[in-house]
Amino acid sequence: MISRTARYALHVLAILAARPADRLRGEEIASATGIPVNYLSKILNQLRKAGLVESRKGWGGGFQLQAEAGQRPIRDVLVVFDGLESADRHDCALGRTACDNEHPCAMHDEWAGVRDGFTRMITATKVADLAQ
Amino acid sequence: MISRTARYALHVLAILAARPADRLRGEEIASATGIPVNYLSKILNQLRKAGLVESRKGWGGGFQLQAEAGQRPIRDVLVVFDGLESADRHDCALGRTACDNEHPCAMHDEWAGVRDGFTRMITATKVADLAQ
């Protein structure tokens, strides 16, 4: 549902959202989250390319939440790391391609409910909400 | 949420549940479902070991839904293929170990709702319900 990498990203954003005025080194974020440093650097890079964080190199450098990123929904993060299909699900729980409202599978309605709850969760929750 | 293999298994059971009186060869099930034959054989074997299907070797052999399997909840299938943790979720959407009702994360309640819906779905739906 949410990949480990995407959860990492959310955890990182939570840390940054808690201190929006500070610039944190990758090393700090790694030790605060427990995410392996090298892997984290890839994640931070993707967050930067997605416009969610700003970075500065060299002495005094580090990462900081991008100005308006706090108001972005969690969904935006999931799209980056898990793809659109994972964020906007309209799949069948059994993987049937022929499953729709006219020809529902046995779990169609209940699965639609689960998906809706998920969608509502990731659109209602904003990055800023993650700050502990 | 539900692995491809588990969805395969459910699809297989759907086929067998639709014809509870017949014994179907692996080959037939493969072409009916589109699951690669060899991979399917592993799945059928696990279903047999789990007591969900019966098998017979050789001439006239094949697979058949086990007598009481129709009343087993889908959850039993998910436990076999995706493990207990996947069927009975009580995890945090952000992967926090420290997340509980006293110290909830930003998505705690909404995620609990999603999980509950899933749990209800897989316990309420029985194998027999899958028959198209």
Added chain:
DNA sequence: ACCTCAATGGATGCATATATCCATTGAGAT
């Protein structure tokens, strides 16, 4: 100008889910 610091990015390793191949077993048909 030079040095150090920290992000950037490419290449590579590892684990697991998915998929394939083939030899063996056991059951019915003849």
Added chain:
DNA sequence: ATCTCAATGGATATATGCATCCATTGAGGT
């Protein structure tokens, strides 16, 4: 007894998510 059929099971391939390693870039301090 022998033959054929189809499940069983072990060994091996492929793809992907996760993780590591290291060389390069660019920004500040001296």
